[in-house]
Amino acid sequence: MxxxxxxxxxxxxxxxxxxxxxxxxxxxxxxxxxQPAYRRCGTGPRINCIVDGDTLWNDGVKIRIADIDAPEISQPHCATEKALGERATLRLMELVNVGPFAILAWKNRDQDRNGRKLRVLVRNGRSLGDILVSEGLARTWAGRRQPWC
Incomplete structure (x- = not known):
């Protein structure tokens, strides 16, 4: 033994x-x-994952980051929009995985016309969307989408 x-x-x-x-x-x-780890959304269940630079799933709820507009990656209008959208998506994933953040309600609207919850992501009093805007990866939401091409 x-x-x-x-x-x-x-x-x-x-x-x-x-x-x-x-x-x-x-x-x-x-x-x-x-805090759950966020990855890119794939074909499986969407619990905690990143769709693009301004959309994610949190605890099975689809959230549109309400204070920004990021370039599209699923139906971009040009190659520039697609490339910038990919960068925004990866950066959002980095930001949400750095540490805890709050998910706050957006003004007087609970959801958008697509049924996504409208929320602002905040860490230490700063919007994660504002970080994306400051890095040139998104725009402050102005009430409608603007072209990226």
Whole structure:
């Protein structure tokens, strides 16, 4: 029979990992810190994923980021719009995966004509849409779409 003696780091892992599991399972504040990872939407269920630079799914709800307009990637009017739309999509994915953010209601409208919830994504008091605008990947929403070509 072999006897394994835990020393150094392996002892620490065996002592603290179970404590961490108990902590996260019993501490409500710790559970609030956990955020789902967002990926590009594919063919499977759309729970937490990015459609394009101004649309995502959060907990199975389709959300249109209400304070911006990003270039289209599904039906672009030119190659420039498609390329910029891809960059906006990837950047939005980066922004939502950096850390927790709030999803806030948009003025007096709950949803758009396509049934998407109209929301603003905010982290530390700043709109994630404003970040996309400041980087030239989206425009501030002006009430209607503008051409990108």
């Amino acid at each position: 072999r006897i394994h003696i835990l020393t150094g780091m392996s002892r620490a892992v065996w002592l603290f990992v179970p404590l961490g599991v108990v902590f996260f399972a019993t501490c409500p504040a710790a559970a609030d810190i956990v």
